[in-house]
Amino acid sequence: MSMSNEALLTLEGVQSFYGHIAALRGVDITVRAGEIVTLIGANGAGKSTLLMTICGNPHAAQGRILFDGQDITRMSSHEIVRRGIAQAPEGRRIFARMTVLENLQLGALSAPPTHYARDLQRVFALFPVLKQRSRQRGGTLSGGEQQMLAIGRALMSRPRLLLLDEPSLGLAPLLVRQIFGAIREINALEGTTVLLVEQDAFHALRLAHRGYVMVNGRIALTGTGAELLANPDVRAAYLEGGVPLPTAGSS
Amino acid sequence: MGYFLQQLINGLTLGMIYGLIALGYTMVYGIIGMINFAHGEIYMIGAFLAVIGFTVLGLLGISYVPVALLIVLFTAMLFTAVYGWTLERVAYRPLRSAPRLAPLISAIGASIFFQNYVQLAQGARVKPIAPVISGGYTVFEEGGFTVQLSYVQILIWLLTLALMVAFALLIQRTSLGRAQRACEQDRAMASLVGIDVNRTISLTFVIGATLAAVAGVMVTLYYGVVDFYIGFLAGIKAFTAAVLGGIGSLPGAMLGGLILGLVEAFWSAYFSVEYKDVAAFTILVLVLIFKPSGLLGRPEVEKV
Numbered sequence: 001m002s003m004s005n006e007a008l009l010t011l012e013g014v015q016s017f018y019g020h021i022a023a024l025r026g027v028d029i030t031v032r033a034g035e036i037v038t039l040i041g042a043n044g045a046g047k048s049t050l051l052m053t054i055c056g057n058p059h060a061a062q063g064r065i066l067f068d069g070q071d072i073t074r075m076s077s078h079e080i081v082r083r084g085i086a087q088a089p090e091g092r093r094i095f096a097r098m099t100v101l102e103n104l105q106l107g108a109l110s111a112p113p114t115h116y117a118r119d120l121q122r123v124f125a126l127f128p129v130l131k132q133r134s135r136q137r138g139g140t141l142s143g144g145e146q147q148m149l150a151i152g153r154a155l156m157s158r159p160r161l162l163l164l165d166e167p168s169l170g171l172a173p174l175l176v177r178q179i180f181g182a183i184r185e186i187n188a189l190e191g192t193t194v195l196l197v198e199q200d201a202f203h204a205l206r207l208a209h210r211g212y213v214m215v216n217g218r219i220a221l222t223g224t225g226a227e228l229l230a231n232p233d234v235r236a237a238y239l240e241g242g243v244p245l246p247t248a249g250s251s
Numbered sequence: 252m253g254y255f256l257q258q259l260i261n262g263l264t265l266g267m268i269y270g271l272i273a274l275g276y277t278m279v280y281g282i283i284g285m286i287n288f289a290h291g292e293i294y295m296i297g298a299f300l301a302v303i304g305f306t307v308l309g310l311l312g313i314s315y316v317p318v319a320l321l322i323v324l325f326t327a328m329l330f331t332a333v334y335g336w337t338l339e340r341v342a343y344r345p346l347r348s349a350p351r352l353a354p355l356i357s358a359i360g361a362s363i364f365f366q367n368y369v370q371l372a373q374g375a376r377v378k379p380i381a382p383v384i385s386g387g388y389t390v391f392e393e394g395g396f397t398v399q400l401s402y403v404q405i406l407i408w409l410l411t412l413a414l415m416v417a418f419a420l421l422i423q424r425t426s427l428g429r430a431q432r433a434c435e436q437d438r439a440m441a442s443l444v445g446i447d448v449n450r451t452i453s454l455t456f457v458i459g460a461t462l463a464a465v466a467g468v469m470v471t472l473y474y475g476v477v478d479f480y481i482g483f484l485a486g487i488k489a490f491t492a493a494v495l496g497g498i499g500s501l502p503g504a505m506l507g508g509l510i511l512g513l514v515e516a517f518w519s520a521y522f523s524v525e526y527k528d529v530a531a532f533t534i535l536v537l538v539l540i541f542k543p544s545g546l547l548g549r550p551e552v553e554k555v
């Protein structure tokens with residue numbers, strides 16, 4: 001594991017709005033190089049908004065976002081992405097009318113072309129089904145295959161930071177295990193830093209080095225994966241179902 | 252038979268010109284979901300640039316046709332590229348998130364502006380040029396009727412075919428083409444893979460404009476006259492072609508153009524020349540009523 005104490009991504013007091021509605025109300029998080037960090041929280045807490053705000057869509061209305069020491073708060077999405085952040089967003093959003101291969105080629109857009117052939121083989125090794133389906137249109141893939149394609153597409157850009165929004169959503173347990181295995185592999189073998197949003201808190205926290213719990217657009221709790229798994233509030237709210245987490249100082 | 256064949260030749264030629272203009276409508280619609288009503292004026296400007304170009308080259312004594320043609324095509328494409336780029340920046344980009352009516356009005360405004368600009372700069376009268384390419388093949392003669400395939404028609408066919416092949420390769424095989432298709436399908440996701448969406452939209456306008464410029468140059472060679480008003484009718488007909496083929500579909504635009512050209516040629520030949528424009532509009536209305544998605548278009552509802 002190539003983990004250091006160097007912060008790769010830092011959010012300071014980040015706020016985001018949809019029109020007048022606040023979705024992020026001052027978020028501070030840090031992701032260090034080489035880590036897997038998991039973000040959990042109830043529906044509507046603002047997890048997807050957080051990942052999208054990192055990518056500049058929407059832009060943070062307040063606060064700062066630093067990536068590798070550089071202020072990316074005001075940059076446009078494609079500039080941020082080209083600096084080494086890739087996202088497999090909520091809902092997968094693969095290009096349905098393009099082939100699997102074209103989707104992967106698009107993912108490789110911001111990577112040096114010399115790596116393309118090797119990266120493609122790497123993605124195919126990780127998700128062999130994509131190789132079999134490479135000439136097929138993205139829209140004809142099953143949900144799980146689309147999820148693999150979304151992750152593969154993100155990997156093709158050789159990101160330093162990989163943002164994954166609910167990669168296990170709607171997948172059969174076997175596939176969930178396969179996807180989580182792939183995330184661990186990407187992190188361990190390539191040293192890719194991962195920020196993972198998950199509903200499946202149990203598996204996600206077991207996979208993660210550290211985690212954050214988000215409530216109502218704020219970070220309510222943080223700790224190592226093991227600490228959060230042992231926390232009674234987290235267990236009550238996200239692991240056994242039931243009473244929501246007490247929200248320290250939220251409106 | 253001979254008469255029929257002649258109309259077929261004329262209709263195909265006309266159809267290719269419509270098809271080239273229609274590609275611009277359909278590309279822009281595909282990527283920003285708006286009809287660029289000023290596109291016909293870009294074509295008109297292309298035609299004027301051809302008149303100016305051939306006249307200037309004539310004065311300079313450059314009369315070797317291939318050279319003159321290449322120079323004129325190149326300059327017309329270059330200038331219209333600038334017009335297309337500017338049009339997008341000024342008339343469309345500021346309104347990208349505005350209600351749909353706003354860019355429509357701004358497009359019509361741009362269209363009127365271009366017409367008046369050319370009218371002021373070039374005068375309102377019809378501008379003729381001396382024939383650049385004359386002559387042709389006699390395909391066959393029959394009872395005193397000769398079927399002609401002129402050199403200009405051959406040039407139009409070859410040029411259109413070459414452009415279509417190049418254009419298809421651009422869209423299907425290059426990263427710019429992939430970026431365009433990605434922007435068409437999901438603009439936010441396109442920017443998440445690192446595509447500069449604004450640049451891609453600008454380039455789409457530029458490519459559409461250069462194709463219209465080629466059409467303008469060819470029409471100048473074909474008819475030998477232009478005026479500042481030709482963009483209006485040609486624009487509406489090419490738009491009809493794009494809708495007929497399925498707006499957003501590139502092969503559809505070409506197919507729609509060919510069908511429209513043929514219909515117009517046969518209509519003028521067998522019914523009445525005066526009402527030939529009615530044919531185009533009748534098609535537009537019928538398509539909009541009975542098959543709004545066009546011949547090769549996707550139905551609006553799509554399973555993803």
Ligand SMILES: Nc1ncnc2c1ncn2[C@@H]1O[C@H](COP(=O)(O)OP(=O)(O)OP(=O)(O)O)[C@@H](O)[C@H]1O
Pocket residue numbers: 018021022023041042043044045046047048049050090
């Ligand atoms: N495009 C949008 N326009 C307006 N409001 C939005 C939009 N996207 C999200 N929101 C609102 O912002 C808040 C945060 O949404 P977000 O999608 O970030 O939540 P989430 O934590 O990802 O939820 P889930 O677990 O259901 O995916 C919600 O109240 C949601 O209704």
Ligand SMILES: [Mg+2]
Pocket residue numbers: 047048049090165
């Ligand atoms: Mg979400």
